[in-house]
Amino acid sequence: MRLQLNSREREFQERAADWLSDNVPTADRPPSGPAMVDFDRAWQRRQYDGGWAGVSWPSEFGGAGLSLTEQILWYEQCARFDAPEPGVFNIALGHAGPTLIVEGSEAQKHDHLGPILRGEEIWAQGFSEPGAGSDLASLRMRAVRDGDDLVVNGSKIWTTKASVSDWQELLVRTDPEAARHHGLSFLIVALDTPGIEVRPITTMDGDTPFAEVFYDDVRIPLANVVGRLGDGWKVAMTTLGLERGTMTLGMVIRLLKLIDQVRELAATRVDRRGRAMLANDEVAAAIADIESEGVALYALALAFVSEVVRTGKAGPKGSMVRPFYAELSQRVKRLGADLLDREGLTVDGSAAAAEFVPSYLYSFAHTIGTGTSEVQRNVIAQRVLGLPRG
Amino acid sequence: MDLYPSDEQRELSAAVRDVLAGAAPMDGATGSDDAWSVAAGQGWFALGLDEADGGLGGTLADEAQVFAQIGAAAAAGPFLATNLAARVAAVAGERALADGLAAGALRAAHAFGSHDDRFTAFDARGAGVLLLVDEERSRLRLYGLADRDIVDDLSPMDPAVTVARVGLDRAEVLAEITGADADAVLVRASVLVAAMLSGVATAATSMSVEYAKIREQFGRPIGAFQAISHRCAEMAIRSNAASAVVDLAAVSVDEGHPDLRRRVAAARRFTGSSALENARVNIQNHGAIGFTWEHGAHRLLKRARFLGLGFQPRDLQTEVLVGTG
Numbered sequence: 001m002r003l004q005l006n007s008r009e010r011e012f013q014e015r016a017a018d019w020l021s022d023n024v025p026t027a028d029r030p031p032s033g034p035a036m037v038d039f040d041r042a043w044q045r046r047q048y049d050g051g052w053a054g055v056s057w058p059s060e061f062g063g064a065g066l067s068l069t070e071q072i073l074w075y076e077q078c079a080r081f082d083a084p085e086p087g088v089f090n091i092a093l094g095h096a097g098p099t100l101i102v103e104g105s106e107a108q109k110h111d112h113l114g115p116i117l118r119g120e121e122i123w124a125q126g127f128s129e130p131g132a133g134s135d136l137a138s139l140r141m142r143a144v145r146d147g148d149d150l151v152v153n154g155s156k157i158w159t160t161k162a163s164v165s166d167w168q169e170l171l172v173r174t175d176p177e178a179a180r181h182h183g184l185s186f187l188i189v190a191l192d193t194p195g196i197e198v199r200p201i202t203t204m205d206g207d208t209p210f211a212e213v214f215y216d217d218v219r220i221p222l223a224n225v226v227g228r229l230g231d232g233w234k235v236a237m238t239t240l241g242l243e244r245g246t247m248t249l250g251m252v253i254r255l256l257k258l259i260d261q262v263r264e265l266a267a268t269r270v271d272r273r274g275r276a277m278l279a280n281d282e283v284a285a286a287i288a289d290i291e292s293e294g295v296a297l298y299a300l301a302l303a304f305v306s307e308v309v310r311t312g313k314a315g316p317k318g319s320m321v322r323p324f325y326a327e328l329s330q331r332v333k334r335l336g337a338d339l340l341d342r343e344g345l346t347v348d349g350s351a352a353a354a355e356f357v358p359s360y361l362y363s364f365a366h367t368i369g370t371g372t373s374e375v376q377r378n379v380i381a382q383r384v385l386g387l388p389r390g
Numbered sequence: 391m392d393l394y395p396s397d398e399q400r401e402l403s404a405a406v407r408d409v410l411a412g413a414a415p416m417d418g419a420t421g422s423d424d425a426w427s428v429a430a431g432q433g434w435f436a437l438g439l440d441e442a443d444g445g446l447g448g449t450l451a452d453e454a455q456v457f458a459q460i461g462a463a464a465a466a467g468p469f470l471a472t473n474l475a476a477r478v479a480a481v482a483g484e485r486a487l488a489d490g491l492a493a494g495a496l497r498a499a500h501a502f503g504s505h506d507d508r509f510t511a512f513d514a515r516g517a518g519v520l521l522l523v524d525e526e527r528s529r530l531r532l533y534g535l536a537d538r539d540i541v542d543d544l545s546p547m548d549p550a551v552t553v554a555r556v557g558l559d560r561a562e563v564l565a566e567i568t569g570a571d572a573d574a575v576l577v578r579a580s581v582l583v584a585a586m587l588s589g590v591a592t593a594a595t596s597m598s599v600e601y602a603k604i605r606e607q608f609g610r611p612i613g614a615f616q617a618i619s620h621r622c623a624e625m626a627i628r629s630n631a632a633s634a635v636v637d638l639a640a641v642s643v644d645e646g647h648p649d650l651r652r653r654v655a656a657a658r659r660f661t662g663s664s665a666l667e668n669a670r671v672n673i674q675n676h677g678a679i680g681f682t683w684e685h686g687a688h689r690l691l692k693r694a695r696f697l698g699l700g701f702q703p704r705d706l707q708t709e710v711l712v713g714t715g
Contacts, residue, residue: 001399001451001641002392009391069391263712278712285704288659288711295656299393299634306394317634320627374616380626381619385599388614 012070013077019050020081029084032207037122037164040087044119053117054093056246057101061113068246068312072305075250079257088161092116092123094247096169096188098239103227108188112167124165124191126156126213127236133158134375136171137180137233141215143172143187149219150174150187155212158369162198162211165191170220171232184232188224195219205361206347246308248321252301255329259294262336263287265352269339277339286335293328300324316384323376326366333363393637395455403455405432410463426467430494435473438578443480444489450578451640454585458633461589461665461697464689466550468513470586471500474579475521478530481575482565487532491519499535499556507558514540514554519564523579525706528572533561548692577651579701580658581639587661587697588632594668594690595625598675612675621671628664635660655710658702665694 005013023046030036047053048062056071057063064070078085086093097116100109115121132139141154152172159168168189175183191198195218200208227235266277266287277283304317336356337344347357367373381387395403409432413425429435438453439445453473460469475498476491490496499517501509504524511520520535535556542555567575599622602613612618639657642650669691673680680687 001395001637002645003638003641003647004645005391073391266712284708284712288655288708289663291652291711292656292659292707295638295653296631296635296660299638299657300631302391302393302638303630303634306392309392310394317630320630324627324631374620377620377623378616380623381613385619385622385626387599387602387619387622388611390614390616390619 009069009073012066013073016052016074016077017081019052020077020083023050024081024083029087037088040084040089041119043084044086044089044117048118054097054113057097057113057117061101061109062117063113067309069309071246072249072309075247076253079250079253082257085254088122088164089116089119091125091160091165091169092121092167095125095239096123096167099169099186099226099235102238103186103235105223105226107223108226112188121167122161122165124159124162124168126159126168126170126189128156128158130155130157130212134372137184139171139173139184141170141172142176143174143185143220145174145222146219148222150185150222150225152187152189152215152218152220155214157212158201158210159198159213160210162191162213163200163208167191168213169226169236171236174229174232178230181233183230184236185229186226186232186235187220188226189218189220193218193220203362204364205358207362246305248301248318248325249298249305252298252321252325255325255332256294256298258329258336259290259332261355262290262332262339265336265339265356272341283339290328290332290335293331297321297324297328316380319376319379319384322370323367323373323380326373326376329366330363333360336360393634393641395637399452399455402452403459406434406456406459407462410459410465425465426494426497429467429469433492434469435476435494436492438473439477439480439488439492444485444492445476445480449640449644450581451637451644453578454581454636454640457582457585458589458592458636461586461693462593464550464590464593464686464693468497468499468517470579470582471498471513471521472496473582474498474500474530474575475519475532477575477578478521478532478567479565481567481571482532484532484565487519487564498532501556504529508541509556509558510544511535511554511556512551514556515543515552520556520558520561522558523576523701525576525702527568528576529566529568530572530575531563532565533558534564535561548696549689550693551696576701577643577654580654581636581643583697583701584632584639584654584657584661585636587658587665587694588629588636590665590690590693590697591625591629591632591661591668594665594672594687595622595629597687597690598622598625598672601676618675621675625668625671628668632661632664651710655702655707659704659707659711662694662698662704662707666691666698669694 029039054063055066055074056068059065097113100112129139143150143152168191170187170189171184173183174185195216197214198211200211202208266283269277271277301321304321307315337360343350343353344357346353348354382389409428433446434456436445437448441447472491476488479488496518498519498521499511499514500521501511502523503509504527517535520533522531539556539561540554541557544553546553602618602622603611605612635657639654642653673687676687679685
């Protein structure tokens with residue numbers, strides 16, 4: 001075990017740090033609307049021009065062709081330099097691209113990987129349905145073959161960034177006779193195809209991050225099936241653990257920085273009696289708790305990515321990082337909001353309120369999205385610990 | 391950058407586990423001399439000492455693997471105090487004393503405090519040395535100890551230790567270290583206590599998971615019920631994170647990382663709360679059998695409480711973590 005970098009890793013990290021210190025945008029990311037999308041596109045393009053887009057993606061499709069270690073170090077450095085997150089490119093970079101690299105046809109890779117890395121294609125995910133949330137394998141949306149096309153009818157829900165996306169990954173049922181995980185297919189769909197309607201959903205923080213998407217006789221060419229018909233479940237799950245793995249450390253480091261901010265908040269504010277908040281034993285113990293949990297999460301994430309790098313597989317720790325991260329993140333944001341006292345009763349009354357209140361409200365999504373905490377526990381119990389299914 | 395235990399570390403871990411499984415089973419046969427002599431023979435007390443000091447030149451990360459297994463077995467015997475006492479003697483330049491402790495020929499009791507000359511000491515019966523720990527003033531002292539110094543035997547809450555009141559008015563100081571030297575040993579002590587606590591957390595997880603697979607109620611294994619399986623999943627997250635944060639802290643000390651004190655305090659706090667919570671949940675998962683003396687579940691809980699109040703307790707962790715110390 002070693003925490004120090006070897007010479008190759010150090011050289012890469014120094015180059016990344018040099019580039020980031022010159023290129024991270026100084027302006028804040030606009031919170032919503034076309035300005036936000038333009039900002040994310042510009043940042044992705046800038047990384048591409050600098051040779052930093054798709055660090056571990058194949059070089060023939062515009063990636064840098066380096067190893068998982070460098071990809072992990074890149075996301076880590078981005079977090080340390082407060083670089084913008086992938087934003088609207090989250091699905092494109094975190095799932096769609098990596099899935100195409102492993103399962104896509106040559107034409108699919110050629111058509112999409114370069115545009116994703118250049119910031120030209122935004123992707124959305126179309127997995128959940130109104131009747132299939134945690135029980136994703138029960139999804140019902142049908143695709144029926146008609147000549148060289150599949151004809152799709154039904155609806156998807158909780159589709160993140162649907163209204164600004166160009167393409168969508170779509171998981172549909174192509175064989176109604178097959179049971180659950182079988183008979184599903186993974187398609188890629190241009191969201192401007194006739195018959196698709198996107199209805200944004202307003203969430204509890206007042207934002208519209210996702211939408212319900214309706215499909216009315218939407219024709220999708222068979223060439224847009226990724227992998228084989230009926231293999232959709234396998235295709236969708238192929239890169240889930242691995243690619244998330246490379247983003248894990250960066251994500252955790254951003255949370256550690258937030259924990260520092262919360263401690264700073266406690267150190268600089270006074271309670272209603274005018275005493276420093278950090279002098280209150282209860283506050284100090286709460287800060288010490290989240291700090292220790294933050295370090296433990298970082299260690300678990302580091303142990304997980306070390307295993308990914310050593311074995312090339314996302315091991316059991318991967319399924320533990322996610323719920324730990326989600327639940328700690330929620331506790332940290334709640335503590336931030338708690339420290340604001342009544343100042344936290346507006347979302348924009350002060351800089352601190354604008355920083356902590358919206359993120360507190362958004363944090364309720366952490367234990368629901370990408371698998372609820374309950375589903376994550378089922379996965380750990382059954383697949384890692386070998387406990388029987390309920 | 392690699393937090394993946396080496397093959398040698400995994401072999402070491404397995405060897406320690408095998409020794410303790412044979413000699414200190416969870417069902418109550420505690421503190422056998424067999425385990426002690428095998429431990430001494432395998433160099434558990436000399437592992438982290440420099441070769442120049444008669445040690446094996448291992449890292450703190452290596453030692454952490456050993457102590458995690460000692461914690462997991464809820465093994466009785468002053469393994470940690472003897473390891474630390476050997477280091478105190480070596481740092482103080484008392485080579486003969488260090489050799490005796492490193493070889494396991496001398497056992498070390500330990501006690502916390504500074505102001506009195508009466509102390510509550512752990513594992514004092516049969517010990518030749520007492521490690522007196524003063525965390526407030528950064529002072530570590532070794533006293534020569536004999537049974538005549540024991541004033542009163544007390545009943546321990548944790549069956550893995552013995553507790554006695556000792557008087558040190560006649561005891562001789564054999565070695566003393568203070569300041570940065572003492573701090574460096576105290577940091578190692580925190581990491582090794584954290585390692586033992588991570589072992590407790592891990593053992594509780596395994597015990598619950600195995601039981602949940604075989605115990606049947608309402609016609610199926612209780613592990614099929616989410617009330618149980620989700621608790622097991624939470625235990626696994628805590629024990630995996632506990633083990634990882636111990637490795638992180640140990641390697642940070644070995645490499646002299648600038649953030650090492652904070653990482654050590656974090657590891658100490660996280661493993662303390664994880665061990666206690668896992669041990670608590672483990673008893674609940676076992677139902678009435680978990681409440682019996684015969685079953686090992688209570689031993690893990692008592693270890694978690696004993697170790698949790700050991701080196702660097704919560705208030706000292708808070709000082710480091712919030713920067714008020």
